[in-house]
Amino acid sequence: MDTRKLNKFTSCGGCTAKLPQGMLREAVSHIPHFSDPNLLVGFDTSDDGAVYKLTDDLAIINTLDFFPPMVNDPYLFGKIAAANALSDIYAMGGEVVSALNIVCFPEDEDPAILAEILRGGAEKVLEAGGVLCGGHSINDKEPKYGLSVTGTVHPDKIMHNNRCMIGDRIILTKPLGVGMITASYKAGAATEESYRQATGSMEKLNKYAFETAKQYRIHSCTDVTGFGFLGHLNEMATAEYSIHVEAGKVLYFKEAERLAAEYLMTGGGAKNRRFLQDKVDLQGLTMPMEEILFDPQTSGGLLLSVHKDDADALLADLNSHERSCCMVGEVIQREAGSIIVTA
């Protein structure tokens, strides 16, 4: 197969390609308001997927995600894009039922590249226990791939992103830094080893973390993607409570710290910092640590808000196979900033 680089097509891949959070909020604020008592989760809370109640004990979750490549290997790109799209179902507390491919691809490119992307994506849908049942494709100079996913959840078991309880502990299930590492690797500035660590993490389904977590008292859940750790944590905070993070407890891929120290951040990280600067209170962090917390993640981990008495057991359970999860902080009485980060 032609091994031409997928990345040549795109300047800004993965979840880094998201539109800025502020711009999106402004745009969505102008669309008509839909009021339907069965729409349990819609635009209002920037949640991970929409949830619509069909019967008293069954709701469907709709979500879609697609983006340009952030890695050269088309098969790996397919797996990462699918894992990322499927993640929203787990972040809402549901199970995957079916998925449709979303494809943009140049019509004059090698179809074998496209086949590899689709193979990677389909394998992840299979692993998720869902069925891939169609899709839509568009001729486009820049390839993009993702899924539209349908899941189900019991209406009483929806995992909103903003129902944390004061005292809850916050657990993160994948290390941070994959945005900086994949962007720098593309530019020849990150090592093969950290690239392999990052892509291994990105292609991992959040299914396993959620299946473990749901055996404990989880009050809220979301996943970390383009808006970075702090951006998605900010969506968990409300006027009723703030979240305190201890930066020293956050796991990240070590090379991300070196890259940040050399100012090799992504554009997405700069956008995240700008959007969040008056919402987060960063106290005494090193510059590289701040950048890691703003770094946009593609197919990042789950953020779980768990009852404090269950937190240690859940963390031990999550880390029973490999140590990729960390307890990063707790939900506290509301303070001026939504998020307070101390060293």
Added chain:
Amino acid sequence: MRKTIDACGLSCPEPVLLLKQDIDDAEEIELHVDNQASVNNCCRFARSKGFCVSVGGGGGKYTLTLTKG
């Protein structure tokens, strides 16, 4: 020594990497970038290297003038 770098069409971290190649030998650098995120990241990097930075332009074309301070 004065240097001009065109980093238009590149996304971060590539403009910073280009700047890094020349920053140790230059007294003054004119850097062209085409997005705000690159402006921010390049400014921060240049200041960390002891340069004063002024930013001109807008609307997708920015010129950063870096002068050793």
